[in-house]
Amino acid sequence: MPRILIVHHTPSPAMHALLDSATAGARESGVEDLDVLVRPALAATASDVLDSDGYVLGTPANLGYMSGALKHFFDTIYYPCLDATVGKPLSVYIHGNSDTDGARLGIEKIVTGLRWKLVAEVLQIVGDPGKDDLGACWELGAVTAATLDA
Secondary structure, three states: OOOOEEEEEEOOOHHHHHHHHHHHHHHOOOOOOOOOEEEEEOOEEEHHHHHEEEEEEEEEOOOEEOOOHHHHHHHHHHHHHHHOOOOEEEEEEEEOOOOOOOHHHHHHHHHHHHEEOOOOOOOOEEOOOHHHHHHHHHHHHHHHHHHHHO
């Protein structure tokens, strides 16, 4: 049974809406017997990562960088997962009030080190997420799940 792990830091209504969309996209992707595991970034473990076939990461952009919670997740799982997760599919959504580029760059550097494979362009949302943004986040979850079925 394929498993997708959604790791998120969701402190705001906007982040909740994006998480709900990404989760729904994964669950409604049509991948048979897909297990969707949703974990807050501060609770996700290396075992969660090792037991999953692909990942969706969601974070707010705080002061030009990813949330401290997502950075903590990476610090916790990096070495235990470094060799065992090479090539696993990944997608990322980031929400910010003004700028998300620093968060994107930080995440891209870490996942490059982990050798995970981005399967979609990083979704960067600035301001209140609209219908199109939520649809794009749904698509992100669905596309990432679909790569597990390929």
